[in-house]
Structure formats: C-alpha cells, structure tokens
Amino acid sequence: MNAVNDSFLPAADHGVLRLITAGSVDDGKSTLIGRLLYDSKGVFADQLDAISRAKYKRVAGDGIDFALLTDGLEAEREQGITIDVAYRYFSTPLRKFIVADAPGHEQYTRNMVTGASTADAAIILIDATRVTDGQLLTQTKRHSTIAHLLGIRHIVVAVNKMDLIGWDQTVFERIRAAYADLAARLQIEQYHVMPISALEGDNVVNRSAHTPWYDGPPLLMLLEQLGVDAAPVEQPLRFPVQWVLRHGGARVDDFRGYAGRIASGELRPGDEVVVQPSGVTARVKSVLSFDREVDVAVAGDSVTVVLDRDVDVSRGDVLSHVAAPARVGRDFEAEVCWLDAQALNPARKYLLKQGTRLTSAKVREVLTRRDIHELQEVPSGGESLSMNDIGRITFSTREALAVDAYADLPATGAFILIDAATHQTAAAGMLR
Template sequence: MNAMTDPDFFSAADKGVLRLITAGSVDDGKSTLIGRLLYDSKGIFADQLDAISRAKYKRTVGDALDLSLLTDGLEAEREQGITIDVAYRYFSTPARKFIVADAPGHEQYTRNMVTGASTADAAIILVDATRVAGGQLLTQTKRHSTLAHLLGIRHIVVAVNKMDLVDWNEDVFARIRDAYSALAAKIGIGHFEILPLSALTGDNVVTRSQRTPWYAGPALLELLESLEVRDLAHTRALRFPVQMVARHGGDRADDFRGYMGQIASGSVRVGDRVLVQPSGVSATVKSLVVHGGEIDAASAGDSVTVVLNEDVDASRGDVLVHETAPATVAREFEAELCWLDAQALNPARKYLLKQGTRLTTAKIKNVLARRDIHELEEVSLADSPFSMNDIGRAVLATRDALALDRYEDIAATGAFILIDEATHQTAAAGMIRRAIAD
C-alpha cells in the first residue's frame, strides 16, 4: 500500500512522524534524492513509475528513471528542470513515517523554502560535490542553512551529493565537511550530520555503499529513522488564537457563546483561569466543545470551542492564555526578517502584519543590521532597506497591541508575515526576538 493512501499513516505507535525539508542550491539534486527515497522505500505506485518513464521531459539516458519527476509536478518545473513550488510527499518505513518537502533552490523562490521549513523537524542541506570540490560553498547553501537555523530546525543533515561524479574522492568530501563546519560555527549551528551519497545511483541513500569504505556513518534513511522528534508544543505555555466566535440563541438568557480555534501550544482544562490577550480580561473555562460533544481537556493541535463562565470581549485575533503564563503584550518589538518581495523594504510605508489570526498594520521603525550572506556576518545598515532574499534585524511598530513570545520559545506567537498593502504580496517572514516595552 502506498503511504499516501495508508489510513494508519499518522497513527502508528513508532518513532513518530518526521517532517523534513530538502534545501540547497539549484541542481544539487534535491528532487532526485526525494525520488530515490520514495522509490527505494516502495512509496510509489506502478503507474507513477510508468508515467515518469514515458515523460517527455525525462533527462536520464536510456531506460533509467528520472526520479526527480516524482516531485517536480508542475509543467514549468519539468520543462526547465528546476523546482518552483514546494512539493510534499509521504512515505513510510517499518520504523517511522515521513512527510518530506522538496523546496526550490533558485533564489527567486526562497519564499517557498521558508514556507516548507517553518514546520520541519529536520533539514537535508544538499551540496553538489562537483561544484564545490574545492570547498567553496554556494550562496544558496549558505542562505538556506542560515534560514534553517533561524527557523529553529533542530536537525541539520548535510548530504554531499553526486560523489559518483568525483570518483568517491575522500579528500573532496573532507574539504566540503570542513567548509560546512566553518559555516555552521559562523551562523550558530551547534551540531550537524554529514554524509557522502549519490541520489542518482542510490549509494548511501537507503543502504550503505561499498564505494565509501572511508565513511563509517549510517546511510541517509537510517540516519533519518534515528532522529529524535519531540513535540515541544505540548510542553509550552497555553496559546489559543481565537479564529471565530460561535454564537446562537442570542434572544435567550442561556444563549451559547464559544471561541473557536486550534490550540497552538500547551493545554487547557475545564476550570482553568485564562486571560484574553491583549486586553488582559480574565475568565474561567466553563466547557470545551468538540464535534462529538464536550471534553475535559485539550492540548496543542486540537481544534476546540472554548466556552467561558464570564461574558468577555474576545474576538478573532485575540489569544487565550493561562493567567500564570501570559504572553508579553506590546506594540513594538525586534525581529529577524527574511525579505521575500521583489520590491525593496520602504521604511516610509506601512505593511499589513499577520500574526496567527491577528491582522494589523505595521511600520519598520529601524533597520538594525543585515546579514552578509557571503561573509555570514551582520553588517550595520541602519539607513539601507532590505532587498529580495536579504536577512537581517529590524524594529517594528504595530497599530494594535499584540500578544508576543520569542520565536524560539513559542513559534505560534513568535512568527509573523508582512504583506504589501498595495500588491498583497508577502513581503517578509519574521521571527520575534524580543518585545520592547512602551
């Protein structure tokens, strides 16, 4: 049975579901690697194999399968031989279930990589051994590694691909390993795994290869099966962004009013004292309503309607938190920005800011620094706007007060996007580093 149609895909009592993303530069072989994982783990149907074997954009010789076509589904992707959109694929082994996102390598589609990486537990950073044999990493490898670190991805796996094209030269691998070690030290990655492989031939992808006697580590799939996945959202403080207010029977004294949404982090029980933020009004949880009736408790990931004992003013965009562990309420904060729009940042303009279910307007008060993606150091550019794909720190001010957390503490209330009011393009993805008191 194919993993995508397996009804038990998300329910097996094993090592858990690992969400991973492949990243790196154009033509590093990301799509081919995912295709190889799907093919060797028997995660595709016979008719899919037949379809890619007859594809007009097939780039392999003879009867060899072009496994990249398993993820490059758009016509433009197959025609150009590049990945444009994020493609999600699912497969499983006896040890674990996997959700894998194939992210574009081209600079123009960095925004798509950020989208795919925002929910990933692990990142596979591919490096083309033929293009960096001397140890000089490509710009997109540096950019994607930096973004993976900023987004808090816990497991970084560096896959040195196309080793078959450099005759499995150990010295080439060693130079790339040393170069990535220096990169990791500069951007703050404390630990990473690195291995040599060939996605095209399958060496060191699912099973260990005889061609790398000098490599003592596991094959890629074995490594991915061993990674620890901890659902930290369940251990964090309660954050319940209100999506909608449900009300009926308004002409009666016992009318129903509930606050619908999905718990972003933590848990809540009937009888808990909560705050409505940013207003700070307190209330007691009267009941928790789900599709099948009422429940006593709910936790991160659960969609639920919260009914309160007291009549309070709460609406879409507000956040319910425990009285003992509130978020910080502020209108000004410092954040890390990844600028995604082709139009450069304009400090004179206002942008729409979306954080969870809250939509407000924001202005960039001050650009503190921009990260030089080549030297991997922050450069003071207080008067210089961000251009497309720039990464740096800025101070933002919002029209409305927000319930804020540091991104590394609680991602749900620590992340946001900026939207251009005129074009409605996503201008930037942001990660809050600290709130600034009024």
C-alpha cells in the first residue's frame, strides 16, 4: 500500500521567493503577513496562545491580532505601528518564502530600503478606506518609487480592507486606475492589482465569494507562481576578493590564493582574468572549494582562486574575464537614498563601501531630488538631501573602483556611504 498521497506532492519546486510588504501606515502590512503565516500553518500553537493573551491585542473577542506575529518589539505593540524590519519564514508545497515586514512611517523609510534591497517581489498595500477621489497616499508613491529604483521585478498591489467598504467594485476600479497612472509615470511595466481583506483572509489564500468580479488568483497562489531570477551565471564574471590566503612562504612552492564569493558569472581553470582596478592580467591555475579542486564555480559559490603567476591582488580588488571587464573609474553619478539624520554635507568626509572595497569619497554635487508628490526629478537648487530623501549625486573616490550599472549587476553597482566621523551609515546608493 502506498503511504504517500500523490495529490499533495508538488509538480515542481519553484525555489525561494524573498518578498517585502510596503505601503503607508495602518494599511495592514503586518496583518497580511500574519494571515499568510497562519493560513500556511507557519504559526505554532504556543505563539497563537501568546498573542491571544497579549495586553496590546487590538481585535475584539476571540479574534487573532495577526499583526502581533510580526510586530515583536515592545514599542511596536504598545504604539500599534511597525518600527523595524521583521523577517519571517514560511513555506507551501510549491515554494519557500522569506518575507520582510517593513514599516510604513516616513521616518522609517530607510528601514524599508534595507528590507527591499534583497527582495524579489514587493506587495504594496493600499487601504481602500483612505483613498479619496483616487488620490494615493504619499508613502504608497514613495515605496513604489523605491521598489522600482531597486529593480524589484514583481510588484503586487493589494487593495486591503475591502470588507470595510462593502466590497465596492467601483472604489476598487478607481484605485486600480490611480495606480495605473502612478505605474506609468514611474515606468513600472509589470504589476498586479487585487482586492483583499487581510484580517478576514479574503483573496489571501483562497478566492473570496465577495469578489465575483475579480478573475485573478488569490495572493498566495500568485506568489507561488512568480518567476525568480536564477543566479546570474550568464552575466560577466565578477569576483570581489575578500581575503588573500598565504602559507608556506619560506618554501619555493608556497601557496597564495584569493578567497571570495563569485558575484556573477562563472570561473574555470584556464580562464584569463584581469585584476581590477590595476588592469594586470593572469590565468586561473586552479579553483578550490574547501579542500578540493573544482572544474567550474558559478555565481553564489565561495571559492579560492589560484593564479598561474604572482601578481598584486588585495582585498577589494575584482577579478573579471579579460573579454568582459568592469568599468574602472574615480568619478561617478548615482541615485542615493539618504539614511542619516544628519543631512548630506559635501564638506564632511565620507567612506564608500562597494563590494569588498572601502575607500574615502567626496560628494561633489547634488544634481536632483525626487519630488514624491509630482513623481519626477527636480533640480536640487543648491539644497542638500535630508533623511529619507532620494536624489541623484556626483562623487569622487580616492581609489579607483571596478563598477557596473546597478541595473546590470547589482553586486558591483550598489554601495553605501558611511560618515567618517560618526560611523553612521549615511546613504545607500545605486550607480547609473
């Protein structure tokens, strides 16, 4: 007798999907994640018992306050808001999920940027009761802008709390039209809009009887089917060197290897590579993984590379194939989200961290700032960038960097600025 019910076996494993919820305050982001965890059986009985007895519970009667499953900080439960990014894990027969619950308050926009930087998909929640005359809230616009800038391919717009407006299709269509206009202005090509009730579970895991006019899939089904970019094996080789390994220096056959994680492309013994930014070339003698040699290493693999001759390679250098090198330079233009409470000041000293390279940087000019209301870049007019502002800057670095455009290779196109005096992370940036 077969003990396995084949109907429960997935036809294919769709891999891991990293997603983030975004939107304005009280749009129901934490509640939605809690509902997904609960309906996918990702919550233990003792967790349910704990939140049912929590003193900050905001649901009447025996109902479950799903937001408490992600709002774990005392200050979050006390105030009823999300402050920091909370990561949760759940799975279905088809896919594993890592979900980030991002805060909606404007002052925590920098937290949202952190959570969105590694996401494959973004769920933008909209409170149907708060959209008047089709005017979307500012944070909806800001978070959509950030998701687009970070290159998140899949955007799902969940129009929440539809139960509070009697599942009015007219209101939903008005909101869908408003977001379509927003998407066109931001040049977001692909998105999906759906009506849901996170608290009641309508259209979250199962289709709702309240929306016969909605012919799309429920949220979880949609998330299970979204395509995820495979490891960037087909892209040019980028191997940021993290550590130089050396032993047996007194011997003629001493060992010298360069350890790191391949950011993109693939590497094989015999490949001709260039050390950037120096431009010195060499050939790969061997590729080591732990204690053995491998014939090929691909993006995501942590390996040690041995070259056929001794060349000057240090932490922060990048190995690229000679046929497809990165761009090397000291002067750059980039889009940044300012994270520090202290505004950008070109007179201050900043450190730039890009890949494994750390060097000093000087901001030359603030070119533009993004007007979140008008959804366009406007000249800075000499103004600086304050916390949570998004703008375009030019800067120079002391040492040359090997870089790519963020849209092409995020691993070598992203960076952070650090205030050299306070050691605060000042900005997250994307090279253009």
